[in-house]
Amino acid sequence: MPTRRILSVWFPRLGADRLLRRLGDLHGAPFAVLEETGQMQIVSALCPLASAAGLRVGQPARDAHAMCAGLVTRVRNPHAEAAFLNALTRWAGRYSPWVAAQPPDALMLDVTGCTHLFGGEAALIETLTQEAADLGVQAECGLADTPGAAWALARYAGRGVQHDRSGDAIDQEARATRSRAAKRRHWERGGAAPAAQTKGAAPRIAAPGQTRQALAPLPVTALRLDGETAAALARLGLRRIGDLTGQPRGPLARRFGKGLLMRIDQALGAVPEPVSPHAAPPRFATRLSLPDPIGLREDVEAALARLVPRLCEMLREKGQGARAVRLEAYRCDDTATWVQIGLARPADQSERIAPLLAMKLDDLDAGPGIDILRLEATQTEPVHKTRPAGHLDAGRAAQQRAGRDTALEDLIGRIGARVGLDAITRRHPASSHIPEKCSSVQPAAWSQPAASGAWPTPPGPRPLLLWRPELVTAPESPRPPATFRWRGQDHALAGATGPERIAPEWWLDDPEWRSGVRDYWDVVTAGGARLWLFYAHGAALSPGWFCHGQFA
Incomplete structure (x- = not known):
């Protein structure tokens, strides 16, 4: 059985690459993507020019603008980046049928038995990296026997070891001790490694069975550890993975917990770590190729009579119902047009979908003629199966389907086809x-x-119309005033019913209810207007009379 081989593909500039594909040439200006953190904006992704200017991910936006005056920025859209990563997941399916997305910026591929199709492992990585560059995306790859090792090689191989400025670093020692520290090979005692040591950094491909040797020179952060654990290990002088693998497991578990040992075992293959492939969403679509172009409404309706039942059959096989259906028409001049409908409830019956599509056929421009018609359910929801029922239950359900329930849903769908379902x-x-x-x-x-x-x-009558409380000019007395002024007109009291006391929700700070407890009155004026007035007893605001609504 061949050794399992895992390829990790990391897109370090995913957010910037996605936007640069759309923005195009920025005339050599550095570009950065900013992320809102609540208190300030920080840098989320950088283009190569911005990185060369000294900017870094996680840097406050104000510092980035101060360091690079010509910096062009855009705000991060996490949902668009997730959709872009899903598109890259489908693209990576050409290299392996077993592709898993690792949000927010990586993919994991099981390439066992696939590398010979591309000329070997190195050729596969070179091809993938070049094709990603052709798409405008920078990709860093790592290949090993385990997902943890591939993840580490993709991000840290060839970069050397990054160190914290702890107290034993050589650049913090006194000048008189530096010559002696160099003789002690300080980088093996916890100090910063010299530049010469990074030349022999681990390659991005770990040969089968050589995972431990490939991971040994990498920093401990390559084990996917949290920042506190990595900093604590660095203070003890354990900066490389090779320093950890040679330590007794008992003291490490007592001091850092089982999570550290689990990450080590995952990277070395002692603990299995499955790669769950990305499941492609089911697509419900059917098409009809026509021998001759058509343009008459009757011809399109005849085509729909064949497409809609076929689509409904596909939906029923998967237990789904359509909530949005799109009809695409491809013309003979290589252009296309489409119309879309929405349904109030998920449906898999032709008699509920076809009438809504027929209402939209007038918006379908046939042009010189239509060659192909394609019908797709762009949005679906599960439709639960019905349970077996007796004659009484079946009759009652049939009456409900023929009367209130289905009729209301169809009415909502018909009106929504004209004005939109959201209206x-x-x-x-x-x-x-x-x-x-x-x-x-x-x-x-x-x-x-x-x-x-x-x-x-409700404890009392409620008006037909409600609005924000409007000030009423009247004496500050809890009793209804004999005369009052509202909306620039004087009114005389003809009758009043009440009061109905309503207290504010004390657990919420509602600005509209800072006037305190209210006494509501059903007031009839001499002119025949029936108003809903209340007297606010005053809390954070002054007391007084207000009008809140009007009865029919």
């Missing part, structure tokens, strides 16, 4: 006694109707 909303009860918070607005296509009895009965 259709419904109100849901919320757990709050505050009038303006007792309900929430949710999209109708992505929410269920409120159950019967879910709406609590």
